[in-house]
Amino acid sequence: MSIAPVERTVALIPLPSSRQGRDGLRLTIQGRSILDWTVDAIDQVPEIASLVFSCQQPGWASLHDAAGASGKARYVGEPASGWVAALRRALDVAPASDRVLMQQPNRPLTSAAGLRSFLLAAKGQPAAAVVLPVKSTYKKVVDGRVCGTVPRDQLFQLQHTLVVDRRRLEDAVDAALRNGWDGADEFALCQWAAIPIGLVRGSYFNLPVVRRTDVEFAELTMAQHAQPAV
Amino acid sequence: MAGPYVVAIVLAAGAGKRMAASVNKVFLPVAGRPILAWSLECFERDRSVSEVIIVAAASEIEECRQRVVEQFGLKKVTALVGGGPTRHDSEFCGLLHLQERIDTGSVEIVLIHDAVRPFITAPLVGRVIAEAVAGGAAIPCVRAASTVVRAVPGGQLTTDSADLYAAQTPQAFAAPLVLEAHRRAETDGFKGSDTSSVVEQAGYTVAVVEGSYDNIKITTADDLIRAEQIARNLPQLRGGPSFLTAETASA
Numbered sequence: 001m002s003i004a005p006v007e008r009t010v011a012l013i014p015l016p017s018s019r020q021g022r023d024g025l026r027l028t029i030q031g032r033s034i035l036d037w038t039v040d041a042i043d044q045v046p047e048i049a050s051l052v053f054s055c056q057q058p059g060w061a062s063l064h065d066a067a068g069a070s071g072k073a074r075y076v077g078e079p080a081s082g083w084v085a086a087l088r089r090a091l092d093v094a095p096a097s098d099r100v101l102m103q104q105p106n107r108p109l110t111s112a113a114g115l116r117s118f119l120l121a122a123k124g125q126p127a128a129a130v131v132l133p134v135k136s137t138y139k140k141v142v143d144g145r146v147c148g149t150v151p152r153d154q155l156f157q158l159q160h161t162l163v164v165d166r167r168r169l170e171d172a173v174d175a176a177l178r179n180g181w182d183g184a185d186e187f188a189l190c191q192w193a194a195i196p197i198g199l200v201r202g203s204y205f206n207l208p209v210v211r212r213t214d215v216e217f218a219e220l221t222m223a224q225h226a227q228p229a230v
Numbered sequence: 231m232a233g234p235y236v237v238a239i240v241l242a243a244g245a246g247k248r249m250a251a252s253v254n255k256v257f258l259p260v261a262g263r264p265i266l267a268w269s270l271e272c273f274e275r276d277r278s279v280s281e282v283i284i285v286a287a288a289s290e291i292e293e294c295r296q297r298v299v300e301q302f303g304l305k306k307v308t309a310l311v312g313g314g315p316t317r318h319d320s321e322f323c324g325l326l327h328l329q330e331r332i333d334t335g336s337v338e339i340v341l342i343h344d345a346v347r348p349f350i351t352a353p354l355v356g357r358v359i360a361e362a363v364a365g366g367a368a369i370p371c372v373r374a375a376s377t378v379v380r381a382v383p384g385g386q387l388t389t390d391s392a393d394l395y396a397a398q399t400p401q402a403f404a405a406p407l408v409l410e411a412h413r414r415a416e417t418d419g420f421k422g423s424d425t426s427s428v429v430e431q432a433g434y435t436v437a438v439v440e441g442s443y444d445n446i447k448i449t450t451a452d453d454l455i456r457a458e459q460i461a462r463n464l465p466q467l468r469g470g471p472s473f474l475t476a477e478t479a480s481a
Contacts, residue, residue: 129379131379134396135447135449135450136396136397136398137396137397137423137424137426137427138374138378138394138395138396139369139371139394139395139396139397139426139438140394141371141395142393144437145435145436145437145438146369146426146430146436147393148430149397149422149424149426149427149430150380150394152423154380154381154382154383155378155380155381156379156380156381157374157376157377157378157379158376158377159376160377184377185377187377187379187389188389191387196385197387199379199381204450204451204452204453205451205452207452208376213459217455217456217459220455220458220459221452221455224455
């Protein structure tokens with residue numbers, strides 16, 4: 001019987017550059033910061049060997065010393081202007097791996113079990129993203145008029161958790177920097193670099209927490225589920 | 231000058247499969263009252279709406295009448311009509327109930343509303359009615375709150391969502407127009423995912439008015455948590471306290 005080789009995965013958390021984004025991560029749920037909840041979920045995933053933060057501003061160095069309960073190594077990339085350059089710096093300090101899991105920091109309802117399921121479902125794919133089927137009917141609208149209805153079964157909302165083959169990601173980042181590409185996010189980067197992306201279903205509870213009302217939602221969700229959402 | 235005669239058709243025949251609930255979602259409580267009651271309250275207090283028709287599963291018509299219409303003393307509900315197997319079919323059932331009055335011109339504007347959107351407000355209803363009076367068809371929409379990916383056949387993904395909007399209800403139509411569009415869909419075998427798509431399919435122009443991010447559709451379990459949050463602020467949204475009180479419930 002052959003045993004499939006374990007894919008080594010590094011988790012990468014892009015830290016926000018805006019003051020609003022940074023302050024948002026310090027909001028607390030049940031006494032712990034949003035960033036702590038997100039990092040803890042990653043810490044509990046055995047397939048993830050280490051954690052890397054990318055940052056566009058100085059001031060995050062303390063994350064390097066804040067060891068999680070799992071004792072996994074943490075790294076902080078040198079600050080760089082622009083998220084693609086910051087991603088490059090973070091990859092420079094990240095230990096060798098087969099894949100990179102990129103996780104938004106403001107997702108405290110992410111669970112370790114959910115991340116494990118995702119990594120398993122994404123195994124062998126060049127890239128995969130967590131998505132949810134949309135709940136509403138979507139329209140193409142031009143000049144205040146409906147131009148058509150988009151088939152709902154083709155539409156998914158991104159949850160901004162993405163895993164990418166390490167070599168392909170590094171090539172994409174380098175190409176983006178060479179070409180001055182300045183897209184919206186990591187998903188857009190993969191699309192630009194023509195990396196095929198698989199879609200894996202996530203949880204509707206896993207909302208980004210950016211406002212006080214979101215904190216209340218997260219508190220209520222945790223109270224009902226007794227643990228972060230799967 | 232009196233406004234048009236407006237009838238709201240409220241679709242309440244959903245099964246709640248995605249909620250994994252044992253009962254129809256419209257009966258689930260939000261802030262202690264059924265979701266359906268919150269939806270109907272807006273039409274009950276809005277003077278621009280003259281009448282309400284509820285389309286329910288045939289097996290739940292009595293439950294709707296007793297647990298919601300009678301319990302909360304909703305006077306504008308003039309009929310409870312049996313629905314069909316799909317949302318599209320239930321819309322048509324509601325319209326067929328009104329067809330004689332539409333054909334004679336006594337019903338001028340029809341609103342089609344999903345009962346599981348309980349947080350509509352009078353200003354929102356006013357916007358769609360005004361636009362439907364002006365142009366024949368109007369729907370409320372909001373921009374997608376997060377990045378929407380389209381997986382087109384063949385596996386290609388696109389994220390060009392700049393002109394992509396999430397449609398909401400109530401959707402408002404000149405009554406003869408929407409009835410004619412539905413009759414044509416029946417002939418052609420077309421099933422729409424919402425009323426607007428039926429009207430679009432018939433070749434009519436549909437205007438878009440500003441929707442509301444609080445006008446959520448309660449579909450999955452997480453929506454119930456969000457709904458409890460919104461319900462707490464509903465008096466501000468609706469310009470006054472709810473009349474769905476214990477007093478009206480016991481009246």
